[in-house]
Amino acid sequence: MKKIASYPDSLTEKHFHYCPGCTHGTVHRLIAEIMDELDIREETIGVAPVGCAVLAYEYFDCDMHEASHGRAPAVATGIKRVHPDKVVFTYQGDGDLASIGTAEIVHAANRGENITTVFINNAIYGMTGGQMAPTTLEGQKTTTSPYGRNLKEAGNPIKMTEMLSALDGPSYIARVSVHTPKHIRKAKKALKKAFQRQLDGRGFTLIEVLSTCPTNWGITPKDALNWLEEYMMPVYPLGDLKDIEEVE
Amino acid sequence: MHEEIIMAGFGGQGIMSIGQLLAYSGMIKGLDVSWMPSYGPEMRGGTANCTVIVSDSRIASPLTSKPDSVIVMNLPSQDKFSPKVKEGGLVVTNSSLIDKEVEREDLEVIKVPANEIANELGNTRVANMIMLGAYLARKEIIDLDTVKESLTSVLPERHHDLIPLNEKALDRGFELVNEEVTV
Amino acid sequence: MAERVLMKGNEAIGEAAIRAGCRYFFGYPITPQNDIPAYMSRELPKHDGVFLQAESEVAASNMVYGAAGSGARVLTSSSSPGISLKAEGLSYIAGAELPCVVVNIMRCGPGLGGIQPSQGDYFQATKGMAHGDFHLIVYAPSTVQELVDLTYKAFDTADRYRNPVMVLGDGMLGQMMEPVEFMEPLDPADLPKKEWATDGAKGRDTNVINSLALAPEELEAMNKKLENKYKKVKANEVMHEEYRMEDAEIAVVAYGTSARISIKAIDMARERGIKVGLIRPITLYPFPEKEVAATCDQIKKYLTVEMSTGQMIEDVRLAVNGRRPVEFFGRLGVVFEAEEVLERLIAMGGEIQ
Structure with missing residues (x-):
């Protein structure tokens, strides 16, 4: 009988601590599968963020480095400059990347730092208990926007991926989602392309992944998948935002 | 021997360079030396000064409140530093730009028309070397040849074509004082 | 060399x-x-x-x-x-x-x-x-x-x-x-x-x-x-240096640039017959606590000299632990001159006599 799926070598045996219905686990698995397929587990150093994925170093079976909140691209820069022949990725949430770490991500991208960033956008702070994120939608209720996000007071949902696409440094930037099997397959394709770009030395790559947070959104996992499609996708449209063959 | 000198002038008059040149020359003579600049925005276009100490024993503080000598290339510098000179100390002053007398009877004052001589030599920028030459003629803490030899190490390479001119300027300053003494 | x-x-x-x-x-x-x-x-x-x-x-x-x-x-x-x-x-x-x-x-x-x-x-x-x-x-x-x-x-x-x-x-x-x-x-x-x-988990467990x-x-x-x-x-790892401490009655405690200016002041004070020496911490953490404490039997007064309003003095006081007075001299913004430290040492010398 032909084996069509197995547990990725690049994931440890550790059980995820993520809530039911959270899509972090799906994205972790995709990254692990890609490390297996590209045979880079022993060549890869991952940088874990501060946020729900703070314990990512317990799940990825490759060398892992902690970063303080938002600074993963700076830490990854330090690692990559010492080991330019290794694969370095950061795994960051929306609070980490789009709020406290805006300077670090912008400048790492602008330098064309040859690293890959996986950006999980679930429109809310998860780890700290459901506060408003920079990517929180208009009218979305959180513990710090109890009446719904008011754009006049709290500004607009920030579109990091579009912003970063305007820079000259990045080689490949895309937005994907993981709320259906079809979208998961597309997400994996984009992630793999990003890692391959890094292996080819073509500079900065970033994949934004629209994700769910049923616990802090206060809905069931199934409803969360629908909510993502109905409310997030119109604000954060999917697709390749930047794709250039060569970075000068 | 322990000599504390403050050199001062406008930014761009080459004050820092003659300070470094003197410190470097002292070092290759086996002496202890220190060079301490004023730093910050005042360097850009304003007054600049540095303190050089040359000593045959370990230099404690690189600063001085009572220098043995001062080399002043503009009026604000003369006004600021000549009152600080040790009793009976030396002021080498740039008489091309300063016509005010030093207001102390106890000091030895050497007036050097540094800009005029530099213009005669064809480059105003070597006025600093004329001042240093004059100082060295009076205070023989380091011989002139050693100072000339040090030019290659202290001047940036892009200015090495100007070394003969700098040597000439040192000589002119040195001779000026020696002539005065002879007269 | x-x-x-x-x-x-x-x-x-x-x-x-x-x-x-x-x-x-x-x-x-x-x-x-x-x-x-x-x-x-x-x-x-x-x-x-x-x-x-x-x-x-x-x-x-x-x-x-x-x-x-x-x-x-x-x-x-x-x-x-x-x-x-x-x-x-x-x-x-x-x-x-x-x-x-x-x-x-x-x-x-x-x-x-x-x-x-x-x-x-x-x-x-x-x-x-x-x-x-x-x-x-x-x-x-x-x-x-x-x-x-x-x-x-x-x-x-x-x-x-x-x-x-x-x-x-x-x-x-x-x-x-x-x-x-x-x-x-x-x-x-x-x-x-x-x-x-x-640096990549090649042939080893992950780091x-x-x-x-x-x-x-x-x-x-x-x-x-x-x-x-x-x-x-x-x-x-404690490192410190002592200067003219053999017969000193007053000890200046200073580090870095302040220590250099203090040495000049100490030499001038010595010329005036004031028995003063210097303890210069080279490591600030760890602070030479025992080394300062060991001088308490000999030293009558300490003077901490800093380009601050008094920070290291707290460590000196902890080391001295109340056994001797610890005074302070410092300026900030303006770098003090050796003469200013000397003036203070002369006053302290007078008090000891």
Whole structure:
């Protein structure tokens, strides 16, 4: 009988601590599968963020480095400059990347730092208990926007991926989602392309992944998948935002 | 021997360079030396000064409140530093730009028309070397040849074509004082 | 004897770091330490090294975190306000037990303050750098030669204890030129491999660089481990120097530039028959506590001299522990002159008689 799926070598045996219905686990698995397929587990150093994925170093079976909140691209820069022949990725949430770490991500991208960033956008702070994120939608209720996000007071949902696409440094930037099997397959394709770009030395790559947070959104996992499609996708449209063959 | 000198002038008059040149020359003579600049925005276009100490024993503080000598290339510098000179100390002053007398009877004052001589030599920028030459003629803490030899190490390479001119300027300053003494 | 070269303090730091096998520098411009990044940007490429001007001090210290975690000898430098921004990275680096060297060429604060030399960051360097129970090991050089020697040594100490080491100078020391001799350069390839570094898990178990310990017992164990390390540092790494202390009745305690000005004042006081000497801490953390305490039987009065409003004096008082009076002299913004210290010593000498 032909084996069509197995547990990725690049994931440890550790059980995820993520809530039911959270899509972090799906994205972790995709990254692990890609490390297996590209045979880079022993060549890869991952940088874990501060946020729900703070314990990512317990799940990825490759060398892992902690970063303080938002600074993963700076830490990854330090690692990559010492080991330019290794694969370095950061795994960051929306609070980490789009709020406290805006300077670090912008400048790492602008330098064309040859690293890959996986950006999980679930429109809310998860780890700290459901506060408003920079990517929180208009009218979305959180513990710090109890009446719904008011754009006049709290500004607009920030579109990091579009912003970063305007820079000259990045080689490949895309937005994907993981709320259906079809979208998961597309997400994996984009992630793999990003890692391959890094292996080819073509500079900065970033994949934004629209994700769910049923616990802090206060809905069931199934409803969360629908909510993502109905409310997030119109604000954060999917697709390749930047794709250039060569970075000068 | 322990000599504390403050050199001062406008930014761009080459004050820092003659300070470094003197410190470097002292070092290759086996002496202890220190060079301490004023730093910050005042360097850009304003007054600049540095303190050089040359000593045959370990230099404690690189600063001085009572220098043995001062080399002043503009009026604000003369006004600021000549009152600080040790009793009976030396002021080498740039008489091309300063016509005010030093207001102390106890000091030895050497007036050097540094800009005029530099213009005669064809480059105003070597006025600093004329001042240093004059100082060295009076205070023989380091011989002139050693100072000339040090030019290659202290001047940036892009200015090495100007070394003969700098040597000439040192000589002119040195001779000026020696002539005065002879007269 | 190696050749003597005349060098600016800041540039000498850069050269010493390169000779210590440092090939990575991450920093951000700030006066009066700008000659360090300028030197590194010029010299590191000649040694196949990396100079990177970061987008901020915060980013720079986190780049240092990554480079240190990857096993490299790495340097960053700044001046006071910039060090405040580096604090975050330094706490993580200490928590994750990584070696690195950070230079602070102090200027006068607080806030933007000014660019004049100062010793106002003593508390920050030795006690309150950032959140959590950790210490930097802090060297306080007082000459350009010592800047060289201690910067070189700092990399070894950092590696030995897996802890960040700070070289604490001031604007005066950084800007002045003095003759220096350099040690033979070290080839980073000859340094022992750091088995714990995140450089790819080729044929080994994975490495994790981390300062997170969510379980209470784990968290306590992590801090106990650090505490034990600092005990070892205190037992083994204290450095100090004494000057004219043999028959002294008054002891000046001063470090760095203040110590140099104090030596001049002490020599002048001695000419006036005042029996005064100097205790100069070379490590500020660990502070030479026992060494100061050991002088209490002989010394009648202490004078702490700092370019601050009085910070190290607290450590001197703790060491003296009430047995003798400890006085203070200091100025900030303006660098004091030896004569001012002398005046104070004359007054103290008179009181003793």
